[in-house]
Amino acid sequence: MKKSLFALLLGGLGIGTTEFVMMGLLPDIANNLDVSIPVAGYLISAYALGVVIGAPLLVILAGGYPPKKILITLTIMFTVFNGLSSLAPGYISLFFLRLLSGLPHGAFFGVGAVVASRLADKGKEAQAVSIMFAGLTIANLMGVPLGTFLGHNYSWRYSFLLIAAIGLITLLCLQLWMPKLENNNKTNIAEQLTFFKRLDAWLIISITAIGTGGLFCWISYIAPLLTNVSGFSADQVPFILSWAGLGMLVGNLMGGWLADRYSPAKTSFALLLCMVASLILVSFFSQYKSIALITTFITGALSFSLAAPIQMLMIQTARGAEMFAAAVSQACFNIGNALGAFLGGLPLMAGYSYTSPEWVGVFMALIGAASAAMLIRGTQKSIVTQPQA
Template identity: 65%
Template sequence: MKKSLLALTLGGLGIGITEFVMMGLLPDIAKDLSITIPQAGHLISAYALGVVIGAPVLVAIAGSYPPKKILMALMMMFVAFNALSAFAPDYSTMFIARLLAGLPHGAFFGVGSVVASKLAEKGKAAQAVSLMFAGLTIANVIGVPLGTYIGHNYSWRYTFVIIVAVGLITLLSLKVWMPVMKATKDRDLKKELGFFKLPEAWLIILMIAIGTGGLFSWYSYIAPLLTDVSGFSSDSITYILVLAGLGMLVGNFIGGKLADKFSPAKASVSLLITMAISLVFVYFVSDNQTLSLVMTFVTGAVAFALAAPIQMLMINTAKGSEMLAASVSQASFNIGNALGAFLGGLPLAAGYGYTSPVTVGTLMALTGALFAWVLIARTKRMAVN
């Protein structure tokens, strides 16, 4: 593994911890800041909103600078705003800190994806991108459980101090290991924004936002599904989430190889259909503990196998606007996060059981696959004409 790619993996690790650890820290933060659990949940939404805003805006502003400088500037923002989270004295300050902490998320992955693809060996661009996203999966295997444990047993503020430390290490590794790459000359922002006029761009955005929303419709309510339907104790949930994280780690690398061997579009549609099938199995076997554990691993693997293919699909579609497009895919992913959690919660609010969000997730994954299929058909038709 090239050290330059390792620097991107470290960035993914820090971003993954700060994004996903909030789910486990909500009770501790709510108690310390004297707010309700639903209010604390708004801190998750604040981060997602920051990602959606920051991804295209920061890349549009900074795109004319050398990639190394952009990545370092984004990581400085990451360190500063997570430090603010660690010392936030009240809910309002914490909300603003989480919103600001989300700003560099999508831009880092957007710029990092393009950089990784350029640093990759010939024919292995998607695998290089998957190495960066491996940081997210490692966060779910190690960082999030560790951060949750520290938050529960000591203080949630210490968890954010650790996140800041990871950010500082990433900043140092970017400075030392990341090669200097030339900035884009004669950059035309208006031309880059023309990416949003392409029907293909919106097909991919919808595919990501709705298709990956299927993952979050399941994952957002996995804890009550495992306790109330599968019959696991609440103490075992952390360990089962580690199993899901291991699945994500394995799936991430599989997705990178698939996107290099086949076209990213074909890999995406196949994986979205596979996700839908996996969620159907989850629905029917959740009352069996052994099979439930198997499907937790498998579904996590299938879901994160999508990361590299959809990122490469965006990059390949947006010639001349690669960084902007790659950052938009991350914004779309976070829209999927919010959309999946919201739509998955509707049947629960209507009084249905904890397997009901899985059915919503299945429909979302299939809808995402439909958009991917339309994209493939449109691309073939344009090639013929």
């Protein structure tokens, strides 16, 4: 692995840890700050809101700066805001610090995806992007369990200090190993925003914001699914989540390989159909522990196998505004996160079982697959109708 790609992986590790560790720290934070768990849950929403705001905004503001300088600046923001989170005196201050911590998330992955594709060997661009996203999967495998352990046994504030430390290491690695690439973005803000005038751009947004929301229907309610339906104890859930994290790591690398071998659009279509099948299996067979473990690994793998193909779709679609489009895809992933959690919770509020969110996820994944099919058809049609040389 190239050292420059390893630096991007470390950035993904830190971002993934700060995003997902909150799920395990909510009881500790709620108890310490004297708020209810649902109110503490708004801290997760604050981070997601920061991602949606910061992803396109920071990339636009970065303008024509070199990618290395942008990545270092975003990592400084990430490190400072997470470090300050450990010192937050109360709930309100922590809420705004979580929002600020989310600002560099999408922009880092947006710029990082473009940089990774430029650093990659020819024909292995998607695999290079998947290496950066591997940081997110390693976060679920190692960073989140460690941060949760610190929060439970010592203080949730130590969890944010751990994240800030990862940020400092990332800064050092970016400074030492990231080459000074030129910024190929020659378009102004108005030209970059024309990206939204294209049908294929909205199809990719649909794949990301709706299609991937199917997986968030599953993962948002995985803990009660495992305890109330599968019959696992609450103490076993963290280990099963680590098992899902291992699946995410494998799936992420698999998605990058498939996107390079076939095409990002065809890979996304196939993986979304696999997601539909996986969610149906989860719904029907989660009451059996052994099968539940298998479907947890498979569904976890599918959850991150889409990351690299979708990011490459955005980069290929938005020539001249690659960083902006890649950052938009990160905002859309977080919209999918919010939609999946909200829509998946509706049948639970109506009194249905903990397998019911999976059926909402099936519907969302089918919409994403239909969008991918339309994108493939549109691409093939444009090739056929191109004038011969």
